[in-house]
Amino acid sequence: MEEKVPVISTDFGxxxxxxxxxxxxxxxxxxxxxxxxxxxxxxxxxxxxxxVAQGREGGDTGVHLKFLIGKWEPI
Structure with a gap:
């Protein structure tokens, strides 16, 4: 947040x-x-x-995670 970037991009959750x-x-x-x-x-x-939707052809690992209460959990 300190860097004040205009965009945050996330993957895996x-x-x-x-x-x-x-x-x-x-x-x-x-x-x-x-x-x-x-x-x-x-x-x-x-x-x-x-x-941004990414399919298996985009390198999908089959592992889908979400970030909850400080830890990653499978979806």
């Missing part, structure tokens, strides 16, 4: 709610890469500004 709130209040945009419909729904619920 969405930002935790507190970081999303901080980024949004600082005027940052959030882009999240997803590999499943469920991940896309989580990104939408997290108010991401853009969602």
């Amino acid at each position: 969405v930002l935790p709610e507190d970081l999303t709130r901080q980024a949004k209040s600082a005027g940052m945009r959030i882009i999240t890469m997803v590999t499943t419909v469920n991940e896309a729904l989580l990104a939408e619920q997290a108010r991401c500004d853009a969602i």
